[in-house]
Amino acid sequence: MWDTLISYCSYALLLTGSFLSLTFAIGLLRFPDFYTRMHAAGVSDTLCAGLIVLGLVLQAGISLVTLKLLFILLFLWFTSPTASFALARAAHRAGYGVNEQQEASSSNS
Amino acid sequence: MKHSLLLTALLAIFWLALSGHYVAFTLILGALSIALVMWLNWKMHISDERVLPPLLLLRLPRYWMWLLLEIIKSNIHVAIKIWQPRLDIQPQFKKIPSPWKRDVTRVVHANSITLTPGTVTVTVDKDSFLVHSLTDETMQALESPEMKEQLEKLERFQ
Numbered sequence: 001m002w003d004t005l006i007s008y009c010s011y012a013l014l015l016t017g018s019f020l021s022l023t024f025a026i027g028l029l030r031f032p033d034f035y036t037r038m039h040a041a042g043v044s045d046t047l048c049a050g051l052i053v054l055g056l057v058l059q060a061g062i063s064l065v066t067l068k069l070l071f072i073l074l075f076l077w078f079t080s081p082t083a084s085f086a087l088a089r090a091a092h093r094a095g096y097g098v099n100e101q102q103e104a105s106s107s108n109s
Numbered sequence: 110m111k112h113s114l115l116l117t118a119l120l121a122i123f124w125l126a127l128s129g130h131y132v133a134f135t136l137i138l139g140a141l142s143i144a145l146v147m148w149l150n151w152k153m154h155i156s157d158e159r160v161l162p163p164l165l166l167l168r169l170p171r172y173w174m175w176l177l178l179e180i181i182k183s184n185i186h187v188a189i190k191i192w193q194p195r196l197d198i199q200p201q202f203k204k205i206p207s208p209w210k211r212d213v214t215r216v217v218h219a220n221s222i223t224l225t226p227g228t229v230t231v232t233v234d235k236d237s238f239l240v241h242s243l244t245d246e247t248m249q250a251l252e253s254p255e256m257k258e259q260l261e262k263l264e265r266f267q
Binding site for chain 2: 033043071097
């Protein structure tokens with residue numbers, strides 16, 4: 001009884017995670033430019049990865065594996081924004097999207 | 110010195126949790142790798158209070174809980190935007206003030222912005238960030254007093 005409940009929870013988490021992964025892929029195709037596509041990628045980095053890892057934790061049961069999976073999640077959530085930042089900064093330095101930025105600031109002032 | 114001891118203890122706990130094999134040989138390997146890491150830290154001058162304030166470690170879990178809720182909220186927001194038949198997005202750049210004195214708080218602030226779907230930190234300046242946002246709503250969330258309050262608490266715990 002308890003085991004089946006846990007596996008159903010795990011399936012639900014894995015399915016929701018997979019759905020978000022699909023959402024990210026569609027966002028990547030639909031959004032118009034580099035920066036907006038990065039926002040779509042943000043979905044897969046955070047909640048999608050989190051739900052899939054939590055689903056796997058429920059599959060594995062309580063053991064050292066659980067702890068390792070949670071560490072993977074923690075490190076993923078530390079490193080992925082750093083990588084995203086490096087990517088966005090590189091694009092900005094290369095001058096990508098700078099025109100829009102100037103338009104925005106001139107229309108504000 | 111006190112700080113190095115704390116870091117060594119944390120590394121030891123981390124290693125023991127990951128290893129799962131508690132025999133003399135692996136324990137010696139673990140001790141050696143911790144010593145190597147501490148030596149590298151010392152060479153890079155990053156084993157001091159400014160990098161990892163011990164009090165902050167106690168405060169961070171509560172910040173993470175709050176951030177997790179924000180991440181879930183904006184995940185749903187961005188997912189809806191992706192599935193909407195007509196694209197309804199307002200991509201924009203904006204300067205967000207980040208008046209924090211401590212480097213750790215600024216890193217946490219910048220990373221939190223990037224971690225929340227819909228907003229990405231593009232450049233980091235002395236007292237502000239240039240942020241790109243997918244919609245008006247995600248940008249407003251960044252400027253909410255709630256976020257400022259949470260970061261102020263982090264700054265105080267150092």
